[in-house]
Structures are given as structure tokens and as C-alpha cells.
Amino acid sequence: MIKKLESKIHVVxxxxxxxxxxxxxxxxxxxxxxxxxxxxxxxxxxxxxQGGTTMTINMHKYLEKADLDNIESLVENATGVxxxxxxxxxxxxxxxxxxxxxxxxxxxxxxxxKAYSALKEVxxxxxxxxxxxxxxxxxxxxxxxLSCDSVDPIMGNDLRNAAIISAxxxxxxxxxxxxxxxxxRSGIAAVVxxxxxxxxxxxxxxxxxxxxxxxxxxxxxxxxxxSINATIVIFDRVRENKRLVKRTSFADLVNKSVWQxxxxxxxxxxxxxxxxxxxxxxxxxxxRNFAIPLxxxxxxxxxxxxxxxxxxxxxxxxxxxxx
Amino acid sequence: xxxxILGFVAVxxxxxxxxxxxxxxxxxxxxxxxxxxxxxxxxxDLQGGAMITFEAITEDGSAPSRADxxxxxxxxxxxxxxxxxxEGSVQINGDRRINxxxxxxxxxxxxxxxxxxxxxxALLTFNFISKDxxxxxxxxxxxxLLPGEVALGGADVEEAAAEYGPVDSLGTxxxxxxxxxxxxxxxxxxxxxxxxxxAPYGENVILICxxxxxxxxxxxxxxxxxxxxxxxxxxxxxxxxxxxxxLANLINSGRLPFELQERENRTVxxxxxxxxxxxxxxxxxxxxxxxxxxxxxxYRVPGIIASISLIFYTALMVVLMAVLGVNLSLPGIAxxxxxxxxxxxxxxxxxxxxxxELRVGKTLRAAIDSGFKRAFSAxxxxxxxxxxxxxxxxxxxxxxIVGFATTLGLGVLVSMFTVLVVSRFxxxxxxxxxxxxxxxxxxxxxxxx
Numbered sequence: 042m043i044k045k046l047e048s049k050i051h052v053v054x055x056x057x058x059x060x061x062x063x064x065x066x067x068x069x070x071x072x073x074x075x076x077x078x079x080x081x082x083x084x085x086x087x088x089x090x091q092g093g094t095t096m097t098i099n100m101h102k103y104l105e106k107a108d109l110d111n112i113e114s115l116v117e118n119a120t121g122v123x124x125x126x127x128x129x130x131x132x133x134x135x136x137x138x139x140x141x142x143x144x145x146x147x148x149x150x151x152x153x154x155k156a157y158s159a160l161k162e163v164x165x166x167x168x169x170x171x172x173x174x175x176x177x178x179x180x181x182x183x184x185x186x187l188s189c190d191s192v193d194p195i196m197g198n199d200l201r202n203a204a205i206i207s208a209x210x211x212x213x214x215x216x217x218x219x220x221x222x223x224x225x226r227s228g229i230a231a232v233v234x235x236x237x238x239x240x241x242x243x244x245x246x247x248x249x250x251x252x253x254x255x256x257x258x259x260x261x262x263x264x265x266x267x268s269i270n271a272t273i274v275i276f277d278r279v280r281e282n283k284r285l286v287k288r289t290s291f292a293d294l295v296n297k298s299v300w301q302x303x304x305x306x307x308x309x310x311x312x313x314x315x316x317x318x319x320x321x322x323x324x325x326x327x328x329r330n331f332a333i334p335l336x337x338x339x340x341x342x343x344x345x346x347x348x349x350x351x352x353x354x355x356x357x358x359x360x361x362x363x364x
Numbered sequence: 365x366x367x368x369i370l371g372f373v374a375v376x377x378x379x380x381x382x383x384x385x386x387x388x389x390x391x392x393x394x395x396x397x398x399x400x401x402x403x404x405x406x407x408x409d410l411q412g413g414a415m416i417t418f419e420a421i422t423e424d425g426s427a428p429s430r431a432d433x434x435x436x437x438x439x440x441x442x443x444x445x446x447x448x449x450x451e452g453s454v455q456i457n458g459d460r461r462i463n464x465x466x467x468x469x470x471x472x473x474x475x476x477x478x479x480x481x482x483x484x485x486a487l488l489t490f491n492f493i494s495k496d497x498x499x500x501x502x503x504x505x506x507x508x509l510l511p512g513e514v515a516l517g518g519a520d521v522e523e524a525a526a527e528y529g530p531v532d533s534l535g536t537x538x539x540x541x542x543x544x545x546x547x548x549x550x551x552x553x554x555x556x557x558x559x560x561x562x563a564p565y566g567e568n569v570i571l572i573c574x575x576x577x578x579x580x581x582x583x584x585x586x587x588x589x590x591x592x593x594x595x596x597x598x599x600x601x602x603x604x605x606x607x608x609x610x611l612a613n614l615i616n617s618g619r620l621p622f623e624l625q626e627r628e629n630r631t632v633x634x635x636x637x638x639x640x641x642x643x644x645x646x647x648x649x650x651x652x653x654x655x656x657x658x659x660x661x662x663y664r665v666p667g668i669i670a671s672i673s674l675i676f677y678t679a680l681m682v683v684l685m686a687v688l689g690v691n692l693s694l695p696g697i698a699x700x701x702x703x704x705x706x707x708x709x710x711x712x713x714x715x716x717x718x719x720x721e722l723r724v725g726k727t728l729r730a731a732i733d734s735g736f737k738r739a740f741s742a743x744x745x746x747x748x749x750x751x752x753x754x755x756x757x758x759x760x761x762x763x764x765i766v767g768f769a770t771t772l773g774l775g776v777l778v779s780m781f782t783v784l785v786v787s788r789f790x791x792x793x794x795x796x797x798x799x800x801x802x803x804x805x806x807x808x809x810x811x812x813x
Binding site for chain 1: 409417419477479480483625626627628629630631632633635636639640643644646647648650651652654655658659662694695697698699701702704705706708709712713716720738741742745746748749750752753756757759760761765768769772
């Protein structure tokens with residue numbers, strides 16, 4: 042099959058088409074990212090970076106639309122804080138559709154207490170704070186408040202800064218490594234492919250409304266490593282062929298190298314996807330939110346290493362020769 | 365031929381041994397390798413528990429002193445103790461933040477109650493003992509004295525300090541706590557010690573209580589009319605030193621110049637955590653099987669080798685995580701699964717190359733030689749960039765991301781070892797075994813000369 046594709050597609054000559062496709066997918070992420078500091082938000086920002094409270098509560102019965110509305114107004118009335126979403130959820134071990142996930146602006150422990158108490162009274166829940174909890178032994182307490190994540194906006198700000206700093210340092214270090222390993226033109230080509238992959242991953246956060254939280258940094262840096270890997274394998278082959286084959290144009294040489302390594306690129310992508318896809322299929326929500334952008338990133342990495350990095354190298358080489 | 369088979373059997377034995385160690389641990393007498401279930405610590409998101417970050421808020425907004433932060437740390441530890449969470453940890457993070465982690469284990473943890481208990485302002489009091497209706501000294505279920513009437517409060521203490529030195533006329537050195545009282549405190553203390561000293565032996569104590577829970581019950585021998593008093597301990601050595609430090613810190617909590625405000629709270633019930641662990645392990649297992657099947661179908665005999673080294677990789681990861689006591693979080697599992705995919709990648713690069721070389725008619729040995737030689741730089745580059753990412757996430761990351769960085773970094777190192785050493789060793793044994801059919805290497809048709 043690879044042979045057939047090779048005879049039909051010259052990756053360097055068809056760069057205009059493939060580059061455009063890559064550009065479109067990357068642009069969504071790029072635009073969203075650039076607009077974010079200006080208050081235009083296309084992302085589903087999780088509480089990690091902007092502060093907020095998420096509570097998962099076992100309501101013990103299937104929740105109708107009316108129940109969800111009721112929960113929203115109960116929480117809003119009790120706290121005076123805007124609830125951003127109330128969603129029904131299911132989890133093994135609990136009655137189907139009986140869990141509710143309430144997201145709101147950050148609630149202090151006191152306000153959470155008020156919110157929970159309001160729900161507790163109406164729906165007959167157990168647990169939460171009673172007025173007489175001082176110094177009471179807690180063992181054996183069961184609560185219908187199954188999980189609770191609350192991040193104060195100040196902390197959210199700190200977490201965001203920490204995320205930006207760590208990502209910047211990592212990216213800088215990796216670029217230093219690339220600069221040291223590649224000659225300048227192929228290095229730039231590798232970075233172009235890299236940018237494409239990372240931006241496509243960011244686009245996937247926008248398109249699939251994946252909550253943007255701390256794991257985002259881990260995803261981006263992982264794709265960074267993966268993308269460089271994919272590009273290096275092809276560039277290594279180009280360098281090798283350069284020594285062996287003398288009488289072809291650089292464009293044909295790159296095309297040939299790309300197709301020579303295509304089987305490897307595809308097989309690697311398949312094995313990596315096999316393992317991540319299982320996480321996406323069987324995992325719980327938070328892991329799935331981690332796996333989906335990784336899947337997108339791995340596919341983007343395959344695409345850019347075949348259709349983008351090599352041709353960009355050719356264009357850069359041509360431009361420098363003209364001068 | 366013989367040499368090749370022997371080599372293979374040796375590798376299989378090692379793989380089996382490491383797998384057994386991973387599952388059941390190994391006791392070597394002088395040292396012990398813990399089994400997976402003993403050694404790998406589950407993160408709070410997998411076993412259920414709470415991670416709470418408190419920030420010290422002072423009235424004028426200035427940063428609190430380190431000593432005061434330590435006082436707050438001791439108070440939080442004590443509160444965890446008397447709430448029954450002995451496994452919990454309390455760490456000072458930066459100038460004004462304190463991280464509390466509470467693994468719940470089997471019990472359910474009520475996130476609301478926990479933060480209410482931990483975060484409240486410390487209530488430090490000196491109390492008289494209390495008596496029940498029958499006139500006996502009141503104790504709780506564990507035999508601790510229950511506090512009665514309040515004799516003086518935390519604000520009556522100017523300062524408490526843990527010290528070491530001679531405490532009696534004989535010059536015996538002991539660890540003790542000095543108590544400096546305010547003017548008002550001195551009068552109250554004098555009254556209280558007078559009353560306590562008159563009580564019969566065994567009841568002549570003053571209780572020091574945090575949040576109405578007795579934390580110390582020093583005996584009063586005589587009335588103390590001074591602005592300074594000392595508390596000594598029955599214990600000696602390190603234990604007494606620790607106790608003195610804790611008590612001094614706790615007494616000082618009565619005058620902490622800040623309150624603790626919750627900044628971050630992440631609580632997961634144990635049921636949800638358990639579910640997350642189960643499904644992720646299952647996903648990893650299925651992923652592993654599928655990857656092995658794929659490798660064997662595409663690369664035949666080398667695919668079997670890749671599968672063996674993949675099993676070895678998995679077992680070795682488990683053993684290393686158990687030995688190093690790695691904290692396994694949910695993203696951490698994702699890191700392992702991801703590194704499985706990447707471990708296979710190195711095999712794919714090498715095998716593709718070997719297939720190519722075989723197609724152009726090279727001998728098996730030459731093909732394997734060039735496969736490793738050519739693939740090495742690509743493997744190294746990708747692993748180094750991934751290691752850079754893991755290292756940065758490890759140092760600058762927070763919470764569960766550190767777990768991801770740990771397993772990813774460890775995974776990269778272990779996978780390099782299994783590919784470059786274990787897979788390589790087994791591939792060369794194929795040369796010894798003289799398997800010449802090209803089909804065995806996934807190359808269509810033909811046989812080697």
C-alpha cells in the first residue's frame with residue numbers, strides 16, 4: 042500500500058495542499074491561544090487555571106431535568122454565587138444517572154457548607170459539616186459529597202503561572218537540544234512540524250471542549266518529545282541518502298526518504314495509539330480527557346513528519362541557495 | 365544453535381524472575397524488595413483522600429515568620445492525629461502555604477468536615493480536669509482526661525519554648541518547655557496551680573487542650589506564682605525532645621498572628637478512586653496485549669522478542685516503582701501506558717531497518733548490526749527530549765503532574781534498557797540459532813543464503 046501511495050503522492054510537490062490542511066487545523070488552536078489574554082475565551086478552562094469549585098454529589102435517584110434546575114437554584118440561593126453548570130453523571134456502583142456535578146465560581150469552605158446543607162435538607166443526604174463538629178472523631182463518616190475540587194482564584198493564578206513557566210523552560214531546553222543536534226535549516230523545519238503538532242493539540246482542546254487544566258502541560262510536552270522523534274527518524278534517513286544517492290534533486294531525495302520510513306512512522310503510530318486508545322475507551326473521565334488530546338497529537342505527529350517537516354526543509358534549502 | 369537457545373532460556377528465566385518479584389516481592393535477608401501492592405504508594409486520586417492547601421492570612425498582609433508557620437504545621441498535624449488520620453502529611457510550601465495530604469484508605473472522608481476541623485482557628489486552653497456524676501475523673505474511651513473548666517486561655521501565654529538543660533538542684537539535664545505568661549496570665553496561673561496542687565494525687569493536674577482535646581496533662585506539685593513555669597516530661601532522649609517541641613508549638617498556637625484560609629481543596633472518595641485505578645489497569649493490560657499481537661503479526665520472530673522485552677519492561681517498571689516508593693497517580697498510569705507505546709517505537713525503528721537490510725540481501729548479523737547502528741541516534745534523540753520534558757515537569761510541576769513526570773521519565777530509561785540491551789541480546793541469539801527463512805522476520809518470500 043505504501044508503494045502505491047508513493048507512486049501517487051510526491052510530498053514535496055504537493056506541499057501546498059498538505060501544508061494548507063495542516064495550517065487549518067493548527068490555526069484554530071493558534072487563534073484561540075492568542076485571543077485568550079485579550080479576554081476572548083474559546084477554551085473550556087478548568088478550575089485549575091481560573092479558580093472555581095466542582096462538587097460531585099450522590100443524589101440517590103435518577104435526576105430529571107427538573108431536579109438539575111432545582112439543584113442549581115438551591116445552590117445559587119444558598120451561596121449567592123453563580124453556578125456555571127449542573128450536570129448529571131453516572132458511575133459504576135451508584136444508581137444510574139444519580140450523580141450530579143455542580144460547577145461554580147470558587148466557594149469558600151463556609152459557602153460549600155451552605156450549598157451542601159441546602160441540598161442535604163431537600164434530598165435527604167448524609168455527611169457534610171454539622172454545627173457541632175469541633176474535635177469530633179471522624180472515622181466511619183460517610184458522605185454523599187463524593188468528591189470536591191475547589192481552587193481559589195489566587196491559587197488558580199499561581200498554578201497558571203507555574204504551568205507557563207515550566208512549559209516555557211521545557212520548550213526552551215528542548216529547542217536548545219534541537220539546535221545542538223540539527224543543522225540550522227533542518228532544525229527550523231523540525232520546529233515548524235513541532236509547532237504544527239502542538240497547535241493541533243491545542244485545537245483539539247477547543248473543538249472537543251476538553252477541560253484545560255494542569256494535565257494540558259503534560260500533554261503538550263509529551264507531544265513535543267513525540268513529534269521530534271517522528272521528525273528525527275526521517276531526517277536521519279535524508280542525511281544517509283544524501284551520502285548514498287548523488288544524482289537526484291533534494292526534493293526527490295526527501296520524498297524518497299519520507300516514503301522509505303513511512304512504514305515505520307505508521308507502525309509506531311499504531312502501537313502508540315493502541316495503548317492510548319485503550320485508556321480513552323476504558324478510562325474514567327479525567328484520564329479520558331488526558332488521552333484524547335494525546336491521540337490527536339500522535340496523529341498530528343505522524344501527519345507533520347510525513348507531509349510537513351521534509352518539504353519545509355526543502356523550501357528552506359532552496360531559498361538559501363537562491364541567495 | 366545450542367548457544368542461541370541457552371541464551372533465550374536465560375532471558376526468559378530472568379523475565380520470569382523479575383515478574384515474580386514484581387508480584388510477590390523478595391526477601392533477601394539483609395534487604396527486602398517490596399511487592400507491587402506493598403511498595404507502590406497510590407496517589408490520593410487513586411485511593412481516595414484529600415489534598416488541601418491552606419494559606420496563612422496575616423492582618424497586614426505581611427509574610428508570617430517561619431517559626432509561626434511551624435507552629436501552624438504542628439497544630440495541623442495534631443488535628444490530623446486526633447481525627448484519626450495518622451497517615452496524613454503536613455508540609456510547609458513556600459512562605460505562607462501549607463499543604464495537607466490525607467489518604468483515607470478504607471474509610472470515607474468527608475471533605476467538608478475535614479477542612480472545617482483543619483482550618484479553624486486554634487483554640488488553646490489550660491483546663492481543670494472534669495468529673496462525672498459519680499465524682500470520678502472523667503476520661504474518654506481511650507483513657508484520656510476530659511477537660512473541664514477553663515483556667516486560662518492561649519492569649520494568657522506570652523510565649524512557650526522547647527529547651528534542654530538542668531531542671532533540678534541535682535543538675536539533671538532534660539528536655540522541657542518553658543512557659544512565659546502575661547501579667548494577667550500570671551495571676552490566673554497562680555490561682556489555677558494553687559487549686560490543682562491541693563487536689564489529691566492523680567487529680568493534681570492541669571490539662572493543656574487544643575480544640576478541647578487534651579494534648580498534655582502536666583502534674584502540678586505546688587502553687588506557681590511566677591511569670592515563668594516549666595513543664596518536664598516522663599520520657600527522655602529524642603522522644604522527649606520531639607514532645608517538648610510539639611507542645612511548645614501547640615501552646616504558641618494560641619497566639620498565632622494569622623488565620624488559615626483554604627486555597628485549594630481536592631477530595632476524592634475512595635470508591636471513585638478505586639474505580640479509576642481498576643479501569644486504568646485494565647486499559648493498560650488490554651493495550652499491552654494488543655501491542656504485542658500487532659508486533660508479532662507484523663514482525664514475526666522479532667515481534668516475539670519485542671513482546672518478551674515488553675513484558676520484561678512492565679515487570680521491571682513495577683519492581684522499580686515499588687523499590688523507589690513512587691507515588692502512583694492517575695496521570696502516572698497514563699505515563700506508563702504512554703511509555704509502553706514509546707518503548708515499542710524503538711523496536712519498530714530497528715526491525716523496519718532490519719527488514720530493509722534483509723531485503724537487499726544482507727546477512728542476518730549484518731542486518732541486525734546496521735539496524736541498531738542506524739536506529740540508535742533516533743532512539744536517543746527522542747528519549748532525551750522526552751526526558752527533558754519529564755525532568756522539568758518533575759521539578760516545576762504540581763500534584764499529580766509530578767506523578768506523570770516520574771513514571772514517564774522512569775519509563776523512558778527502562779525502555780531504553782530493555783530495547784538496547786535485552787532485545788538486542790535476544791536478536792543476536794537468533795543469529796546463533798540460524799533461523800534463515802525471511803518469513804520469520806516479516807519479509808515476504810525467499811530464504812537467506
